[in-house]
Amino acid sequence: MTTNPIKVYTVVSKEVKEDPDLFTNLEGVFSTYEKAQEYIDHFFGNAKYGYRSIVTTYLDPFQEEIQNEDSYYSISSQLIGPHLEVEICKTSFAVVLSEVEQLRIDPATSEKPLELNLHCFASSEEKAMEKFEKLVQDYAREHKLQFQINPFRIADSDQCY
Numbered sequence: 518m519t520t521n522p523i524k525v526y527t528v529v530s531k532e533v534k535e536d537p538d539l540f541t542n543l544e545g546v547f548s549t550y551e552k553a554q555e556y557i558d559h560f561f562g563n564a565k566y567g568y569r570s571i572v573t574t575y576l577d578p579f580q581e582e583i584q585n586e587d588s589y590y591s592i593s594s595q596l597i598g599p600h601l602e603v604e605i606c607k608t609s610f611a612v613v614l615s616e617v618e619q620l621r622i623d624p625a626t627s628e629k630p631l632e633l634n635l636h637c638f639a640s641s642e643e644k645a646m647e648k649f650e651k652l653v654q655d656y657a658r659e660h661k662l663q664f665q666i667n668p669f670r671i672a673d674s675d676q677c678y
Contacts (some may be wrong), residue, residue, distance in 0.1 A: 520581070522575040522576065522577065522578055523575060523576040523577075524573060524574075524575055525546050525547065525548065525573075525574055525575065525576055526546070526547045526548075526549065526550050526552070526553040526571050526572070526573055526574075527543055527544075527545065527546050527547070527553070527571070527572045527573075527574055528543075528544040528545045528547070528553050528556055528557060528569055528570070528571055528572075529542065529543055529544065529569065529570055529572055530542045530544050530567050530568065530569045530570075531567070531568055531570075544556075544569065550571060550573070553571045554571065557569050557571070573614075574614070575614070578612075578614075579612070579638065582638040585640060586640065587638040587639055587640050588607045588638070588639065588640075588641075589607065589608055589609075589610075589612065589636065589637075589638055590605055590606065590607060590608060590635075590636070590637055590638070590639055590642065590645040591605070591606055591607075591608035591610055591634070591635075591636050592604070592605045592634060592635045592636075592637070592645060592646070592649045592669075593605075593632065593634045594632065594633045594634065594649075594653075594666075595629075595630045595631070595632050596625070596630050596631040596632075596633070596662075596664055597630055599663070599664050599665060600664060600665050600666075600667050601633070601653065601664050601665065601666045601667060602667055602670075603646070603649070603666060603667060603668075603669040603670070604669065604670045604671075604672045605642050605645060605646065605649075605669045605670070605671055605672065606671060606672040606673065608636070610636065612636070613636070616636055617636055617637060617638070618635070618636075618637050618638075618648065619635070620633060620634070620635055620649075620652040620653065620656060621633070621634040621635065622656070633652075633653055633656065635648065635649045635652060637649070642669065642671060646669055650666060653666065
């Protein structure tokens with residue numbers, strides 16, 4: 518991500534509180550969390566309708582990735598027996614700052630296998646896989662798991678999240 522990005526706080530609103538991902542309006546951009554909270558408290562502290570939330574974001578994010586002509590990749594995998602089956606694609610999934618370059622682990626249950634997923638920026642599928650393999654190897658070592666990572670399959674971007 519861009520070196521030393523400037524953090525800002527946006528106030529977004531919506532009609533229904535129950536859906537945390539569906540916002541209908543960007544109401545303001547603030548330099549501090551406290552100023553964003555003050556705006557909500559002052560104007561809408563006793564509001565009966567609508568719901569407001571503060572979302573942290575950055576000004577001009579990912580400029581280095583744009584200059585490097587990197588793409589945004591989604592890598593998903595499932596542990597099937599001793600093999601990690603891997604699929605990769607360029608994705609149009611939203612960039613969730615807290616998830617970029619972070620291995621997302623969905624534990625195995627009686628109905629489904631262990632899933633390890635990653636969203637990252639990279640110059641190619643191979644470079645994205647290098648990032649993924651390092652994180653997966655660290656996870657496997659930490660949890661004393663042994664498996665072989667199969668060669669990746671490239672998925673169409675319309676089949677990818």
